[in-house]
Structure formats: structure tokens, C-alpha cells
């Protein structure tokens with residue numbers, strides 16, 4: 001078997017192979033080559049596995065910016081379209097592609113990689129840990145009174161085709177403040193790549209404007225048989241979120257509103273007068289994080305609490321084991337190798353899970369994955385983020 005990087009000439013064979021791996025026929029792109037989930041690929045970022053000159057496996061990465069705690073923007077390679085032909089599975093093709101791809105990313109200076117996993121059992125062995133979570137919230141309109149009245153007069157409903165630029169701008173402001181959020185490059189919006197609501201699927205877009213008429217929030221939704229389903233509410237302002245939620249809940253012909261993606265501990269539940277009016281369900285992992293360079297990743301993120309901690313980090317896939325002293329002062333961290341006794345011994349995949357603050361080290365200690373050599377209270381306080389990380393981007 002051979003693994004090689006792809007070029008623009010490989011697009012057809014890449015798509016044929018990945019569609020066969022997923023058992024799906026490709027959709028037809030629009031006249032400009034866009035409108036399908038893969039249209040924003042950069043083909044020089046892909047890999048193909050071949051046996052006897054025939055493609056049997058694929059993977060590619062997007063050059064994202066990931067928002068870290070402390071509103072720090074960091075480059076992150078978003079791996080996607082991982083597929084191995086049904087006839088070639090469980091023979092180490094994915095393992096070989098991962099080794100090639102993670103090695104190439106490290107060589108090019110990347111220190112973080114992210115992905116969305118189709119199955120929870122695949123990526124831990126490669127050093128990825130689940131790091132953001134999402135769930136749905138369903139509010140019955142009849143029970144939807146807010147504790148404090150909210151007005152939404154500054155909202156306008158636009159056709160999807162007229163809202164692309166506004167959505168791109170509002171999304172970009174939002175994602176800079178939300179730990180766990182990913183950039184959506186202009187090319188991605190322009191080509192209508194991805195999945196609904198960003199792909200040109202039938203959706204309405206409600207845009208909220210501030211006192212100067214500048215868009216500061218939007219929501220994309222569709223109403224079917226009394227259920228108004230909201231794909232995403234995008235704003236950096238919680239009051240605007242409440243206004244857009246009220247708009248949806250005040251919509252005629254609606255019996256319930258389903259917010260498809262809300263982060264853990266979102267204030268919407270508390271905005272409702274009746275706490276039980278916003279039950280949540282369908283909690284799932286979303287973004288998985290892999291640290292490719294532990295000191296660079298740890299010193300890149302912002303920190304809310306001063307302190308120091310010694311981490312003994314095992315990386316079985318890359319065959320590495322290092323002990324680091326992390327010292328945080330004034331929100332900035334230093335990270336150096338040390339021989340001091342560790343506070344925590346952990347696998348790099350578990351470090352990926354706590355990195356954005358979405359999972360506490362103590363949860364993983366209680367799960368038996370992470371070993372604490374003493375109290376874990378300090379580690380929990382250190383890794384906390386300003387708010388639970390959340391990612392809405394599908395790729």
C-alpha cells in the first residue's frame with residue numbers, strides 16, 4: 001500500500017472513493033461547481049491510499065481557525081472525508097493515512113487538529129478526544145413566556161440568497177468570542193459548501209440589527225407541520241440571542257420550536273419563565289481535538305486562573321512521552337519539560353478533551369482514564385474556559 005498527497009487532478013478519484021466508502025452517490029454541483037459539501041476542498045491538502053495503483057482510501061483537511069479559551073484564534077487542521085473502500089477495511093489503511101497525515105501536518109508546523117467523528121470508537125487511538133458537545137432544546141410555544149419581556153422589532157426575514165454576506169459577517173464576529181468555534185472561510189460561504197443551513201437548502205434567515213442598523217445576529221429556520229426547527233442562532237450578544245429566540249417562538253402556526261444545537265449550560269433555559277419549558281435531549285459530541293505539539297498548544301490558549309501543574313503526557317500513536325511543567329501567570333502560560341513529580345498522568349487524547357474546557361480533568365479521573373497524583377481541584381480550575389466550548393460548524 002502507498003499513501004500519497006493529492007493534487008487538483010485527483011478530485012474525481014477522491015470523490016469516487018470517498019462516496020463509495022460512505023455508500024452514497026455524489027450530488028451534482030451547481031453551474032459554478034459549488035452547492036455540495038465538498039466544493040470548498042483544497043486538493044493539495046488531501047491524501048489517497050492506493051493498492052496496485054487503485055485508490056482505496058481518502059482523507060483531506062481544511063485550514064481552519066479554532067477559537068481557544070481567552071478568545072485566542074489558533075490554526076487547526078480539520079480532517080474530513082476519511083473513507084476506506086468496504087473491500088479494504090480493517091487492514092490498516094486508515095492507520096497508515098493517519099500516520100502520514102499527522103506527520104505531514106506536524107512537519108508543516110500545525111499544532112492542533114480537529115475532526116467530527118462518524119463513530120466514537122474510531123479516533124481515540126489516533127490521539128483525538130471529544131472536546132465540544134451539543135444538544136437540542138425543544139420549547140412548546142404555549143409554555144414559552146420569558147421571565148423578562150424581550151422585543152424583537154429589529155428583525156427582518158431575508159431570502160437565503162440575499163443573506164449570504166450578512167451571515168458570513170455575523171458568523172465571523174460570533175466565532176471569535178466562542179471557544180470551540182471554527183472559521184467558515186469566504187470560499188466556503190461563496191460556494192455554498194457544507195450541510196444545511198449553509199448549503200442552499202430551503203431555509204429562512206431572520207437577521208437582527210443593532211440600533212445603527214448593523215446586523216448583529218441571525219437564525220436560519222424552517223417551519224414544518226407546527227414545528228419550527230432552528231439550525232443555528234448566531235450572535236455574540238446574549239440579548240440578541242433572546243430576541244431571535246422570541247421571534248421564533250412568536251411565529252404564527254408554530255406549536256413548538258426546536259433549537260437543534262445549544263451548548264451545555266446555555267442561558268436560554270434560564271431566560272424562560274418556567275425552567276421546565278426548555279427540556280434538552282440528544283446530547284452528542286461534536287468537535288474532537290488532537291494536540292500535535294503539546295507545549296505550543298498549551299501556551300496558545302488563554303487561561304483564567306494563575307497556577308502551575310505538572311502533566312505527564314503519553315502519546316502512544318506517535319510513540320512519545322513527555323512531562324511538562326505548565327505555569328500560568330496573568331492569563332499566559334509557559335510550558336517546559338520537567339522531571340518534577342506529576343500532578344496528572346494522561347493520554348494525549350484526554351488532554352484533547354480537557355483542552356477547550358468542555359470536560360473537566362476530574363471527570364476523566366473519575367472515569368479512570370486520567371491518574372491524579374493528589375487533588376484534581378487545581379487542574380479543574382486551570383483548564384476552565386470562560387464559557388462551555390461549542391462548535392456549530394459541520395465539515
Ligand SMILES: CC(=O)SCCNC(=O)CCNC(=O)[C@H](O)C(C)(C)COP(=O)(O)OP(=O)(O)OC[C@H]1O[C@@H](n2cnc3c(N)ncnc32)[C@H](O)[C@@H]1OP(=O)(O)O
Nearest residue numbers: 021080081082083084089090091092093094095115118121
Ligand atoms: C473525520 C471523518 O471523516 S469521520 C468519517 C469516517 N469514515 C466513515 O465512517 C466511512 C465508513 N468507514 C470507513 O471508511 C472505514 O471503516 C474507517 C475509515 C472508519 C476505518 O478504516 P480502516 O482502514 O478499516 O481502519 P484501520 O484498519 O486502520 O483500523 C484501525 C483500528 O481502528 C479500528 N476501527 C476502525 N474503524 C472502526 C470503527 N468504525 N469503530 C471502532 N473501531 C474501528 C480497527 O478495528 C482497528 O483496531 P486495531 O488497531 O485494534 O485492530
